[in-house]
Amino acid sequence: MVFVRRFLPSMQLLCSFEAAARLESFTAAAAELSLTQSAISRQIRALEDILGSDLFHRERQTVRLTRAGEAYAREIRDALNMVSAATLGFRASPRGGSLNLAVLPTFGARWLAPRLRGFADAFPEITVNLTTRLAPFDFALDHVDAAIHYGMENWSGARMVPLLSEVVIPVCSPEFARRHPLGRIEDVLNVPLLHLASRPDAWERWFTAMHCPVTDLRGMVCDEFTLTSQAAAAGMGVALLPRFLIERELQRGELILALDAPMSGGERYFLAWPAERRDYAPLRHFREWLVQQAEQDALHHVVAEESERSF
Template identity: 55%
Template sequence: MNMHMPRRFLPSTALLAAFEAAARTSSITLAARELSLTQSAVSRQIKLLEGLLEVELFARERQSIRLTAAGEAYAREIREALRKISTASFNVRANPKGGTLNLAILPTFGTRWLAPRLPLFFAQHPGITINLATRLTYFDFRTDALDAAIHFGPRDWPGAEMALLRSEEVVPTCSFKLKNQYDFCAAGDLKKAPLLGISTRPGAWDQWFSAQNIVGGSGQMMYFDQFATAAQAAMAGVGVALLPTFLIQDELANGKLVRALDLPIESAERYYLVWPTERSSHPPLIAFRDWVLAESAADR
């Protein structure tokens, strides 16, 4: 099949860069300064692009420019395309052998568990570069330029393969001062204090209370988007946070956090490494998968 496209549908990156800069700054002058070109050169490139597309991208008003509706939609698409080209070019330059892994991570797991171990990985695989991006929930590998992800949840990710990394134990934690203030003695006592939850795990406290044979809801709740902020709030005495013990070992050891009650439970969900099937043979992914599975097994 002949996949050749008409030239007007494949403008040069120089034309696209001039248009994107002008669209972002709403100024030919600022775009020219950013691109180290003259104003007339930027204007010519934009005019040439409009001619190729046969669409007016800017409305000219005296000495100013304003995106048309078509120009605004086109700018959105072009900006993302240029970002992907820039990222791909950076990756090739950083590692010409193609040893790059684009990995999505959970913020606290990434900073507390993964990051301290990465020097070991790089020592064993000096030719591989890992680019990290934060993702808190499911995403579509078909539209996100990522090779794999660290995921917490059920073993369920359509169109992807998964390898179990580890389970977790969670325990109610708080500041020493808050524990003394409420004098927690039994599981039901925690309902007297503000409870701190994670927005991606709205049912975690209910699971904990259910495990203690307590029904009827979890009382006053305050939600955070990450474990790190919930832990900080707990250390400040804001409330009681249900946190994974393996992520707060230092805080428990130095007394910044204490167990409100020594009643841990194992979370129903697990941590997984997830990757799209079509990336299964990607060498950096294979190297990272083997390494991280060995690390998590040793940690367990």
């Protein structure tokens, strides 16, 4: 993209405008930027001359953004945040660059974070910056290089590589299992169920897979995996959770199988990235490393399951 210089106001003008718009005061902006009120006023007027329109309504001793000024302030603030993030990323890793990755909170904490030391050892010149995200987002608006996605391979405009499939299991606390007999699929219908907000139909799909269709499934709703697993461990009900994300709780005995009835879904975890970042070196190295980690993890679980069946 070729920038037209006359459409690029100086950074000083933009910073003064952003502060005045955010604080709704030329005086407060001047104090924040260690300038005089008259200097801020002159800079705002210079920016308005470039734009050919007023950014503020000036009413006696107060200023108020115009409607167009509000929209411009949002975009300028986003642009300044991008410049700041790019500068911070460069300072953090001046030799190899950085990778900004959006991750699902529990996947990031339970699966990815414990493995990142391996990537850091292999590529010490690359800094990985993590941000958590539950809801889907647009690569054009959210400034990340890649994201961990769970679902189907249907992210429009993105490139994707599959990582891990998922097996969900019904789990509860040992104390809950003692209070509620759970020998049959039908028994699960008669106990409190814990629902995950991001997967509202998970229990319905599980009962269908177990050939026990239902129409009314009530119970407590939690907005993320960790809270759901903690509620189950506290004896609040039976939760349907991915086995590989609750291995610690299973090993410690905080959660146990409510019923030996696993279900494999058609959805998977993917690494997704915008097409234009395909050849970005930090992303390329991370993608290759992450796929290798996922393959090793899948092999580990196959071996573990075969070992369990042998006893």
